[in-house]
Amino acid sequence: xxxxxxxxVALLGLGLIAGSIAWACRRDDVxxxxxxxxxxxxxRDKTRKLGFCDVVCDSAVEAVQDADLVVLxxxxxxxxxxxxxxxxxLKPGCTVTDVGSVxxxxxxEVAPHIPEGVHFVPAHPMxxxxxxxPDAGFASLYDNRWxxxxxxxxTPEADVxxxxxxxxxxGANTERMEADHHDxxxxxxxxxPHLIAYxxxxxxxxxxxxxxxxxxxxxxxxxxxxxxxxxxxxxxWRDVFLTNKEATxxxxxxxxxxxxxxxxxxxxxxxxxxxxYFTRTRAIRRGILQAGQDTDKPDFGRAKVDP
Amino acid sequence: xxxxxxxxVALLGLGLIAGSIAWACRRDDVxxxxxxxxxxxxxRDKTRKLGFCDVVCDSAVEAVQDADLVVLxxxxxxxxxxxxxxxxxLKPGCTVTDVGSVxxxxxxEVAPHIPEGVHFVPAHPMxxxxxxxPDAGFASLYDNRWxxxxxxxxTPEADVxxxxxxxxxxGANTERMEADHHDxxxxxxxxxPHLIAYxxxxxxxxxxxxxxxxxxxxxxxxxxxxxxxxxxxxxxWRDVFLTNKEATxxxxxxxxxxxxxxxxxxxxxxxxxxxxYFTRTRAIRRGILQAGQDTDKPDFGRAKVDP
Numbered sequence: 001x002x003x004x005x006x007x008x009v010a011l012l013g014l015g016l017i018a019g020s021i022a023w024a025c026r027r028d029d030v031x032x033x034x035x036x037x038x039x040x041x042x043x044r045d046k047t048r049k050l051g052f053c054d055v056v057c058d059s060a061v062e063a064v065q066d067a068d069l070v071v072l073x074x075x076x077x078x079x080x081x082x083x084x085x086x087x088x089x090l091k092p093g094c095t096v097t098d099v100g101s102v103x104x105x106x107x108x109e110v111a112p113h114i115p116e117g118v119h120f121v122p123a124h125p126m127x128x129x130x131x132x133x134p135d136a137g138f139a140s141l142y143d144n145r146w147x148x149x150x151x152x153x154x155t156p157e158a159d160v161x162x163x164x165x166x167x168x169x170x171g172a173n174t175e176r177m178e179a180d181h182h183d184x185x186x187x188x189x190x191x192x193p194h195l196i197a198y199x200x201x202x203x204x205x206x207x208x209x210x211x212x213x214x215x216x217x218x219x220x221x222x223x224x225x226x227x228x229x230x231x232x233x234x235x236x237w238r239d240v241f242l243t244n245k246e247a248t249x250x251x252x253x254x255x256x257x258x259x260x261x262x263x264x265x266x267x268x269x270x271x272x273x274x275x276x277y278f279t280r281t282r283a284i285r286r287g288i289l290q291a292g293q294d295t296d297k298p299d300f301g302r303a304k305v306d307p
Numbered sequence: 308x309x310x311x312x313x314x315x316v317a318l319l320g321l322g323l324i325a326g327s328i329a330w331a332c333r334r335d336d337v338x339x340x341x342x343x344x345x346x347x348x349x350x351r352d353k354t355r356k357l358g359f360c361d362v363v364c365d366s367a368v369e370a371v372q373d374a375d376l377v378v379l380x381x382x383x384x385x386x387x388x389x390x391x392x393x394x395x396x397l398k399p400g401c402t403v404t405d406v407g408s409v410x411x412x413x414x415x416e417v418a419p420h421i422p423e424g425v426h427f428v429p430a431h432p433m434x435x436x437x438x439x440x441p442d443a444g445f446a447s448l449y450d451n452r453w454x455x456x457x458x459x460x461x462t463p464e465a466d467v468x469x470x471x472x473x474x475x476x477x478g479a480n481t482e483r484m485e486a487d488h489h490d491x492x493x494x495x496x497x498x499x500p501h502l503i504a505y506x507x508x509x510x511x512x513x514x515x516x517x518x519x520x521x522x523x524x525x526x527x528x529x530x531x532x533x534x535x536x537x538x539x540x541x542x543x544w545r546d547v548f549l550t551n552k553e554a555t556x557x558x559x560x561x562x563x564x565x566x567x568x569x570x571x572x573x574x575x576x577x578x579x580x581x582x583x584y585f586t587r588t589r590a591i592r593r594g595i596l597q598a599g600q601d602t603d604k605p606d607f608g609r610a611k612v613d614p
Contacts, residue, residue, distance in 0.1 A: 077578075126528040129605035130592075136605070138612040145527055175524075185517050188510070190528035196503055197529075199566045201588040203495070207561070209488075210495050216594040217482075220452055221433040221497035222504075224601045225532050231592040234585035241573045241581055252570050254514070256563060259506045263559050266548045271384075274548055278541035281508040285437075285538040287523040294531045298436035298443070300607040305445040 005166040006069040006095075007032040012060050012082060013073035014038035014047045015233070016128060017099045019137020021071060022052035024170040027139045037063035038134070039074075046134040061089045069166065072098035072110070077239035080109030087113040095159050096120045101186060101236070103150045103179040105243035111152060119159040122150040124182065125172060126190070132233040143171035144292055150179050180247075187247035191240055192255060195248070197229035198237070312473040313376040313402075314339040319367050319389060320380035321345035321354045322540070323435060324406045326444020328378065329359035331477040334446045344370035345441070346381075353441040368396045376473065379405035379417070384546035387416030394420040402466050403427045408493060408543070410457045410486040412550035418459060426466040429457040431489065432479060433497070439540040450478035451599055457486050487554075494554035498547055499562060502555070504536035505544075 009031040011018040018036065025031040036053035037060045038044050048056045057063040064070050064086045072079050079098055090096065096114060100106040103122050114120045127145035129136065147167040151160045164174045177185070204215045204223060215223065241248055265273040288294050295301050316338040318325040325343065332338040343360035344367045345351050355363045364370040371377050371393045379386050386405055397403065403421060407413040410429050421427045434452035436443065454474040458467045471481045484492070511522045511530065522530065548555055572580040595601050602608050 126525045128528070129610055131605050138605075138610065140611045143611075146525055148525075185521050185525060186528065188514060188517050189522055189525045189530040192510075193507060193529035193533055195569060196507060196566070198585055198588050199562060199569055200500060200503060201591055202584055203499075203558070203561050203565050205587065205591055206565075207495060210492050212591065212594065214492050215496055216591065216598050216600065218433045218453055218455075218492060218496045219595050219598075219600050221435070221493065222500035222536055223496040224595050225536060226500055227588070227592040227595055228601070228607065229529055229532060230585075230588040232585075234582050234589075237585050238578050238581040242576055242578055245573055245576075248573055249570065251510070252566070254510050255506060256566065258510050258513075259503070259559070259563065262502060262506055263556065266552055266555055269549055269552075271545050271549055274545040275541050277509055278505055278537070278539075278544050280512065281505050281534070281537040282541075284508055284512055284519065284523065285534040287519065288526050288531050288534055291523050291526075293523065293526050294535070295609055298438050298445075300532075300535065300609055302602055302607055303436055303445065304447045304450075 002029045002169070004032040005030050005162060005169055008067045008069070009034050010063045010067035010070045011036040011053065011073055012063060012071065012086070014043045014134045015073065016132050016136040016141075017125065018071065018073035019047075019050070019052055019134050020139065020141035021073070021170060023137055023139035024142055026052065028169055030166060030169040035063045035067065043134050050134055052137065060086050064089055066091055068094050069163075070094060070096045072096065072100070075236045075239040076100045076102050076106055076243045079106050080113070083110040083113040087115055090115060090118045092117040094118055095163060097123050097163055099123060099125055101190065101240045102244040103182045107150070107152060107179055119155050120152060121155055121160055121163045122152065122179070123163060123167070124148045124150070124186070125167070127172075128232070130228045130231040132236070140171065142167070145172050147172040147174050148182055149174050149176045150182050151176060183244050183247045184251075187244060187251040191244055191248050192251045194229055194232060194237055195241065195252070196255070197226040200226045201230040309336045309476070311339040312337050312469060312476055315374045315376070316341050317370045317374035317377045318343040318360065318380055319370060319378065319393070321350045321360075321441045322380065323439050323443040323448075324432065325378065325380035326354075326357070326359055326441050327446065327448035328380070328477060330444055330446035331449055333359065335476055337473060337476040342370045342374065350441050357441055359444065367393050371396050373398055375401050376470075377401060377403045379403065379407070382543045382546040383407045383409050383413055383550045386413050387420070390417040390420040394422055397422060397425045399424045401425055402470060404430050404470055406430060406432055408497065408547045409551040410489045414457070414459060414486055426462050427459060428462055428467055428470045429459065429486070430470060430474070431455045431457070431493070432474070434479075435539070437535045437538040439543070447478065449474070452479050454479040454481050455489055456481050456483045457489050458483060490551050490554045494551060494558040498551055498555050499558045501536055501539060501544060502548065502559070503562070504533040507533045508537040
């Protein structure tokens with residue numbers, strides 16, 4: 001039997017991310033005891049039935065009692081108020097972390113509430129699916145994915161290293177990163193792709209010349225991939241864009257600049273430019289496959305290729 | 308044993324689409340004999356080894372001799388010259404079809420070459436993967452996908468119905484559509500999604516502030532889905548955009564208009580608008596799942612969820 005990294009872990013928020021943390025903890029005895037809390041009574045009931053927490057509490061304050069690690073797993077906009085609520089009840093010496101997709105804002109809103117003697121170590125597991133809620137979690141979500149750790153100044157190395165050990169035991173790799181750089185990287189690999197997918201699906205939904213039935217029937221020609229990403233949790237993503245405004249708008253500017261350049265190549269009939277562009281983009285795909293970050297099976301394995 | 312729909316089928320072009328047609332023909336004896344030709348000697352050699360054609364010919368003219376169905380399965384820009392080359396050698400009464408992603412241009416460039424007594428029935432199977440070449444094809448590619456049939460005026464109903472029967476036997480559903488509407492529908496469900504994916508990957512590749520290594524490592528946060536689509540065949544896609552210019556540019560206009568509206572909501576902090584938008588887009592995903600056009604497994608089934 002493995003030794004727990006933290007004796008008592010409190011999960012605040014019981015969605016896909018927290019559920020997967022709990023299941024991964026159980027897989028390898030990473031936590032001695034897991035207590036959970038969610039604002040919605042329905043989520044708490046579901047979690048009790050699913051059984052991934054040892055105790056489901058009816059308040060955040062109750063959940064963090066005696067906890068050695070407190071994980072804020074709520075939408076980014078809810079982190080600050082939650083931190084303020086639990087702050088007076090945190091055990092001296094405990095670690096508070098979060099799983100937010102944006103780091104600069106979370107640090108600004110959470111850090112001021114953290115009492116002396118408690119350490120806040122922001123983190124961001126770069127993993128997820130299009131499903132949300134307590135029943136969406138599973139133990140292997142973090143296997144071979146990356147969790148970015150964004151330590152704030154003055155945090156003892158031992159506390160940062162312990163949180164890294166926690167994530168390693170959940171299956172993830174970790175990398176330390178500065179908050180602003182984190183927010184820029186995430187704008188590129190996550191936030192802009194989501195915004196574009198939402199936009200593409202919104203446009204298709206809104207066309208008068210093409211029926212929704214046609215869009216659905218013929219979606220396998222490329223469109224359906226965007227609908228998966230655009231099925232992600234609306235509250236989480238609203239908060240991401242509201243709080244990572246600067247990096248999002250900067251990257252959107254780059255994106256539309258590039259899109260206009262391609263549009264111009266189409267309009268002027270510049271086949272050479274298009275061909276060169278479409279060839280260059282293949283290299284990144286190869287890199288992702290080599291890094292074990294995606295499957296090489298056709299259509300992500302959806303295509304049933306005969307043996 | 309099933310009865311072939313066509314006795315002799317000639318496949319011109321030996322990539323993913325033609326290979327999958329051949330494998331699906333073999334699965335259910337849909338064709339009596341399959342002859343194939345590709346311009347590249349390497350593709351012809353590969354096809355000989357793979358064995359999905361009964362005969363691989365060294366010229367298009369040889370391949371179409373006595374053929375009852377001739378399938379033009381080359382990039383859209385190559386269709387016209389190919390049709391001109393084979394026209395004098397087509398068997399009277401045979402059917403010529405194509406698999407091009409654009410229909411108005413293909414009809415304009417192919418139809419004038421088709422001799423009296425031969426019928427051209429344009430078609431477009433809405434299926435594919437990111438892989439290309441003779442070894443990318445497989446028998447089930449068209450199962451439960453849609454093949455759009457775009458009959459030209461004056462084609463006898465029997466010839467259109469026979470091509471539909473052919474596609475049904477390959478596993479596909481068929482729907483008849485007018486050429487301009489086809490090109491608009493495909494701009495939405497296929498061409499714009501591909502252009503956007505190419506753009507997103509191009510932007511990420513080109514950033515100086517975020518390293519390519521970071522983009523690759525953290526790609527599971529959304530970006531990697533775009534890289535699959537952006538790994539599609541560059542020549543095919545160059546031709547699609549050059550030949551479906553009008554519909555592409557019209558839809559791009561709608562897309563950027565919508566993207567700017569969301570960018571404005573982000574800049575002004577309009578959380579309500581963002582939340583409403585991100586909620587609305589979930590409905591189309593549900594429709595696609597209900598129509599059996601995608602898997603509901605998390606992350607397209609890439610996530611290994613515990614039983």
